[in-house]
Amino acid sequence: MPSEPEKKQNNKARQTIGWIGVAVTVVFTGVWSFWGIVENFHEGWYSVSVWENLFMLFVQYLLFTIIFGGLACLSLRFPRIGFAAHVVLAVGSAIFFAGSAFSVVYLMIAIPLILLGLAYLFGRPKPKKLAYILITCVPLLIILIFGSINFVKVSQRVDDGDYGLRIIEGNGITLAVAPRGPGWPESGVSYYEAQEICKYLSEDGEALMDTEQNIWRLPTVDEAVRLMSLHGENCGGVWDAEEKKATYDMKPDKESPLWDVHSKVIYYWTSEVSSDEQAYIIVYDGGVFDKPADAQYGYLGFRAVKNIE
Numbered sequence: 001m002p003s004e005p006e007k008k009q010n011n012k013a014r015q016t017i018g019w020i021g022v023a024v025t026v027v028f029t030g031v032w033s034f035w036g037i038v039e040n041f042h043e044g045w046y047s048v049s050v051w052e053n054l055f056m057l058f059v060q061y062l063l064f065t066i067i068f069g070g071l072a073c074l075s076l077r078f079p080r081i082g083f084a085a086h087v088v089l090a091v092g093s094a095i096f097f098a099g100s101a102f103s104v105v106y107l108m109i110a111i112p113l114i115l116l117g118l119a120y121l122f123g124r125p126k127p128k129k130l131a132y133i134l135i136t137c138v139p140l141l142i143i144l145i146f147g148s149i150n151f152v153k154v155s156q157r158v159d160d161g162d163y164g165l166r167i168i169e170g171n172g173i174t175l176a177v178a179p180r181g182p183g184w185p186e187s188g189v190s191y192y193e194a195q196e197i198c199k200y201l202s203e204d205g206e207a208l209m210d211t212e213q214n215i216w217r218l219p220t221v222d223e224a225v226r227l228m229s230l231h232g233e234n235c236g237g238v239w240d241a242e243e244k245k246a247t248y249d250m251k252p253d254k255e256s257p258l259w260d261v262h263s264k265v266i267y268y269w270t271s272e273v274s275s276d277e278q279a280y281i282i283v284y285d286g287g288v289f290d291k292p293a294d295a296q297y298g299y300l301g302f303r304a305v306k307n308i309e
Contacts, residue, residue: 011124014122014123014124015123015124015125015126016123017119017122017123017124018119018120018123018124018125018126018131019123019125019131020119020123021072021075021116021119021120021123021125022072022125022131022134022135024112024116024119025068025069025071025072025116025135026134026135026138026139028064028068029064029065029068029069029072029135029138029139030138030139030142032062032064032065032068032139033062033065033138033139033140033142033143034142034146036057036061036062036063036064036065036143037057037061037062037142037143037146037147037150038146038150039061040056040057040060040061040062040147040150041147041150041151041153041154042150042266043264043266043299044056044057044060044061045057045151045154046261046262046263046264047262048262062143065139065143067089069135069136069139071085071086071089071116071117072120072135073132073135073136075117075120075121076120076125076128076131076132076135079120079121080121082117082120082121083117083118083120083121084117085117086113086114086116086117086120087113087114087117089113090109090110090111090113090114090117091110093105093109093110093113094106094109094110097109153253156231157253157254157255157261158231158232158255158256158261159255159256159260159261159262160256160257161256162256162257163179163180163184163260164179164180165177165178165179165204165205166179166257166258167308168227168229168257168258170226170234171226171227171234171235171236171237172226173223173226173227174308175219175223175227175305175306175307175308176205176305176306176307176308177227177257177258177303177304177305178201178205178216178303178304178305178306179204179205179206180260181205181206181207182197182201182205182207182208183197183198183201183205183216183303183304184205184301184302184303184304185197185265185301185302186260186263186264186265186301187264187265187298187301188265188296188297188298188299188300188301189269189296189300189301189302190293190294190295190296191269191273191279191291191293191294191295192293192294193296194218194269194301194302194304195218195271197302197304198216198217198218198304199212199213199214199216200212200213201213201215201216201304202215203215205304205306215306216304216305216306217271217304217305217306218269218270218271218302218304218305219268219270219271219303219305220270220271220272221239221241221246221270221271221272221280221282221288222239222241223270223305224268224270224282224288225237225238225239225246225248225282225286225288226238226239227258227305228248228252228258228282228286229252229255229257229258230250230251230252230253230255231253231255232255232256233250235248235249235250235251235252235286236248236249236250237252237286239288244288245288246282246286246287246288248286251285251286252284252285252286253284253285254266254284254285258303259284263301264298264299265298265299265300265301266283266284266299267281267282267283267284267291267297267299267300267301268281268282268301268302268303269281269300269301269302270282270288273290273293274290275290277292277293277294278290278291278292278293279291279293281300
């Protein structure tokens with residue numbers, strides 16, 4: 001039989017292990033909550049349906065927060081069941097992400113999950129009520145604070161409902177931008193596809209012709225930066241070609257007349273390349289980056305432009 005000092009030492013060790021598990025969970029859920037709520041309003045929350053937006057919020061952007069928080073609460077109440085759930089999730093993640101880098105699948109997902117399960121299996125954080133409060137309230141506060149800030153921003157976006165051919169002028173340029181259709185698709189295409197589509201686009205931008213028309217094109221990086229606006233006013237964008245950096249008098253947003261607030265597309269291809277395999281894109285908030293030219297993501301599209309005689 002262990003002596004009283006040994007029992008106290010064992011209890012202290014179990015408490016320490018338990019609080020380590022709680023601390024790791026709070027860090028994980030905190031980071032995923034911050035990332036999820038920010039990304040939800042950066043690339044998500046575009047549907048006209050509030051229910052669809054909420055579904056994406058919880059299923060796509062806050063899923064890891066819910067999983068880690070739920071597993072922790074389950075483990076506090078039922079340590080053995082919680083450990084088994086951690087192991088099942090670790091194995092499932094390894095199978096689902098099979099083929100990915102070992103450092104990602106195992107060092108960042110599977111092994112940490114098993115270690116976390118072990119911490120809850122052998123650990124006993126006390127007072128347990130405080131552990132529950134930290135696991136649930138920390139991510140909730142992060143979601144509420146940063147969600148409120150970003151929701152206000154998104155709710156103020158300008159959408160004039162005109163998705164036809166537009167003339168945008170100001171900041172030293174005047175360009176026509178293509179209407180909704182092949183020259184302004186709702187889904188993503190690669191840089192090469194965007195270039196080809198522009199070649200065959202009809203003069204009104206409504207259809208693709210059988211032969212090259214060469215009327216429309218992708219904007220240059222400088223043009224894309226100069227076209228950006230906020231609340232109906234040009235943002236005064238300037239592209240520094242040497243520094244590869246765009247600066248603005250006002251930070252742009254995903255608004256009319258250049259962007260569709262209800263589209264998943266948040267990046268546009270430009271006509272310029274940074275290498276044989278990389279081309280520049282512009283983000284709705286004005287950032288300019290390069291991406292693999294053959295990349296084809298649902299949120300990476302383009303809007304063709306043409307000069308005004």
